[in-house]
Amino acid sequence: MEFKSLTNIETSFRQMRAFLIIFVTLSFTLAVYVAYTSFEFAKKSREKIYVLDNGKSLMLALSQDISQNRPVEARDHVKRFHELFFTLAPDQKAIDSNIGQALNLCDESAQDEYANLKEAGYFTNLIAGNVSQEIKVDSVATNFNEYPYTAKCFATQTIIRSTSVTKRSLVSVCRLRDVTRSDNNPHGFLMEKWRVLENRDLQVLPR
Numbered sequence: 001m002e003f004k005s006l007t008n009i010e011t012s013f014r015q016m017r018a019f020l021i022i023f024v025t026l027s028f029t030l031a032v033y034v035a036y037t038s039f040e041f042a043k044k045s046r047e048k049i050y051v052l053d054n055g056k057s058l059m060l061a062l063s064q065d066i067s068q069n070r071p072v073e074a075r076d077h078v079k080r081f082h083e084l085f086f087t088l089a090p091d092q093k094a095i096d097s098n099i100g101q102a103l104n105l106c107d108e109s110a111q112d113e114y115a116n117l118k119e120a121g122y123f124t125n126l127i128a129g130n131v132s133q134e135i136k137v138d139s140v141a142t143n144f145n146e147y148p149y150t151a152k153c154f155a156t157q158t159i160i161r162s163t164s165v166t167k168r169s170l171v172s173v174c175r176l177r178d179v180t181r182s183d184n185n186p187h188g189f190l191m192e193k194w195r196v197l198e199n200r201d202l203q204v205l206p207r
Helices: 002-046 066-086 092-103 108-119 122-128
Strands: 048-053 057-062 132-143 149-160 164-178 189-206
Touching: 066 092, 066 108, 066 132, 066 149, 066 164, 066 189, 092 108, 092 122, 108 122, 108 189, 149 189
Parallel strands: none
Antiparallel strands: 048 057, 132 149, 149 164, 164 189
């Protein structure tokens, strides 16, 4: 009778141990599954961008792979720089504002070009002659096969005087380096060794 009782205790112990092993295994599996799903949820959440529309409504946009989007951002960065640097009104504050924003997107090569134009009296003559200057970027070619990246900008410059409108072809090149994004540099690029290769008259139209 005692032997049977001991056998029952041993059997119960084995069953309890088997139950405990199964319970621990299931708990571990559940913990791994919860951790994995939480990681995937956090990953998908990071792929979402919330955009504030004029401070009123919140819109949701899905982000793309950064490596796919960088060439697009690079072209827009170069385009934005040229629009700021070459779109000028005959007003000193407007010129200072545009040039100041443009210099945040480029290294000292843009500062040097600005200093040369200022020393030559370009901006003074612009204001004195009530001349407006606009630019239309036709295309930006980028090369992302090597780092630093390279970019070539093709644009049409329009100089508006009281007596005439001059169309000019403008071609420039630069290198692009990755930098930290900021309010002044949202794309996270810095143009380096920027220089104008061509800036010649296409046509002069009387007004």
